[in-house]
Structures are given as structure tokens and as C-alpha cells.
Amino acid sequence: FELPILAPSILASDYTKLGEEITTCTDAGVKWIHCDVMDGHFVPNISYGPAIVEAAGRASDAFLDVHLMIENPDQYIEAFADAGADQLTVHQEACPHLHRTIQSIKQQDMMAGIAVNPATSLTTIEPILEYVDLVLIMSVNPGFGGQSFIENTYQRLKDMSIIRENKQLGFLIEVDGGVGIDNIEKVTRSGADVLVAGSSVFKAKNITKSIEDLTKRARM
């Protein structure tokens, strides 16, 4: 994939025309689709599960980037593999046996990501970094679309890039929450390789144009 990667989150899409909106994205050049799974326990909101992920997969051949904001993710790894997820990202805060969880994801032939909430120290994931394909730095408190970007995320992205360089690792750095046309350039410059965008893509008047604008600005 050419970096940076724009990953529209279908959390903000119109579910009555999910397939159509996904193909609008892929026609505009989108390579990754981000799916936000929420359980009402780990986060104070419920979104959708494997059935919608499976439907999103049938709509296009985009890479399915599935972000699990759920407790006990181990219990659902197989279900999301069967649903066609290409990558599963679990939260550090939800996984007491993180190494085991990451191994289980890989055993199901998926890429494995680790997410950290805004108040979680990056040092808590250092021992797992050599085993993951992606680190997701949350730029909002997970649970809802449409929140505003937390400013210290820029520094956290820079810090994670430095850690990656020092350890000579190759994982991707993803950012999620409050990314839009006014900050996407700074977010990319701070070190993000994958940019999740929900509202700024799907709540725009013209999805195609918003994708073009975001992509252009991200590459500046």
C-alpha cells in the first residue's frame, strides 16, 4: 500500500446504503475500510458485529481493518476471521494476555494491531511491538464518531515513530478519531501512516470529493 493510507470508518456511513457508500470510497481510490466494533462494555456505545463486517467485505475488495472496542476479544477472533477481516486491532486496556491474543489473531491468518487509548502510556505496549503489524494511537476516547481530536496525539505519534525507529521495527502507525481536512496534514507529518476518518468522509456532502481532498492534503 502507498502511504499514507486513508481508512474511512463506516461507523459514520448510512447503513441503508452501506454497499453503495463503500464502492463510492473504493472508486475514489480508497484501499482500506475501517470497521468499528463496540460492545457497550469496553466503550459506552454499541455499534455492530461480524455480520456487518462480512457485508462490508462483500461490497468491495478493500482491505478490511477491524477495530475491536470490546472486552474479551479472544472470544470473537474466529468469528471476525470468518467474516473476512484482514486485520484485527485489539485494545491494550482490554487484553490482560496481550501476547496470547496477538498470537491467536495471527494463527487465524490476519494481521494484528494493538490500540491504545489517549491516556494509556506508550511504554505499556513496548514488549508487544515486535509482534504487531500496526499500532493504533487513539486521538479521541473511543466510543463515538464525530469527537474532536485530542491535541497531545501529535506528540504521541512522534514518540511512537521514534520508538519504532530505535527498535528498527516495521509496524504501521494508525490514528483514529477527529481526523479531518484541517488537521490531516499535521497528523501525517507527525508520523501517522494510516488515517481513519469517519465523519469527515461519510457526513460530507460529497463523499468522493472529501476523499480526494483528504488524500491530497494528507500527501502535502
Ligand code: DX5
Ligand atoms: C471512535 C472510533 C473511530 C470513529 C472515528 O470510537 O474508533 O473510528 O469512528 O470517527 P470520526 O472520524 O468521526 O472521529
Ligand code: ZN
Ligand atoms: Zn476505529
